[in-house]
Amino acid sequence: MSDGYIRLIPTDVNWQPTLDAAAAAVAYVARLFSGPDDDVEHVDHEFYDKVTLIDAGENTTRITCSSCLAEIDMEWFYDLIEESSESFDNLDTTVPCCGAVVSLVALRYDWPVGFARFEVCAMNPTRAKYELDARELADVATLLGHPVTQILAHY
Structure with a gap:
């Protein structure tokens, strides 16, 4: 499980609270x-x-380009994330489907x-209403x- x-x-994406507010x-x-x-x-x-x-x-499990609406291979996304160590100075990237420069925020994720x-x-919240x-x-x-x-x- x-x-x-x-x-x-x-x-x-850049905003951070105070330590007291976070606590x-x-x-x-x-x-x-x-x-x-x-x-x-x-x-x-x-x-x-x-x-x-x-x-x-x-x-x-699926990402769609916000520019041309083509499906983007998940392997491309995983490679991008791995290359960046999951952190970014700039969220703009060139998508493989149409070559457009789009923000990672603008891509359409199925989840x-x-x-x-x-x-x-x-972690592991299990109340009746999960979210x-x-x-x-x-x-x-x-x-x-x-x-x-x-x-x-x-x-």
């Missing part, structure tokens, strides 16, 4: 998943020096991925001081 993760990231968001998310069976294995935050891929793991310099990650709802996302955003989105991942 694969491990499940909820990865919460700012909507601005408050982690505590809040941990409370969302606390229960009699210790429903969450681990909640933490991570600051990255560069914009980093926040992937969906096994959930992402959402993100790019960020900060994340809150909850955070709109109110919970808004609460995390308030604690951090910036809007967030969630990436649901399995590895």
Whole structure:
């Protein structure tokens, strides 16, 4: 069985919160998943020096070009990620299908991925409603001081 993760990231790829705000968001998310069976294995935050891929793991199986709408081979994406060590100075890249320069953010992923310099990650959340709802996302955003989105991942 694969491990499940909820990865919460700012909507601005370069934005980072204060350490206190990050700690408050982690505590809040941990409370969302606390229960009699210790429903969450681990909640933490991570600051990255560069914009980093926040992937969906096994959930992402297809990418479509935002310029020509052709399907992009996943091997091309994996090679790009490996070459960059999952962090980027610039998110613009030349896609193999049509040669257009597009942002990695603009590519169409069958399962959402993100790019960020900060994340809150909850490992193995198992409550009845796996993902955070709109109110919970808004609460995390308030604690951090910036809007967030969630990436649901399995590895």
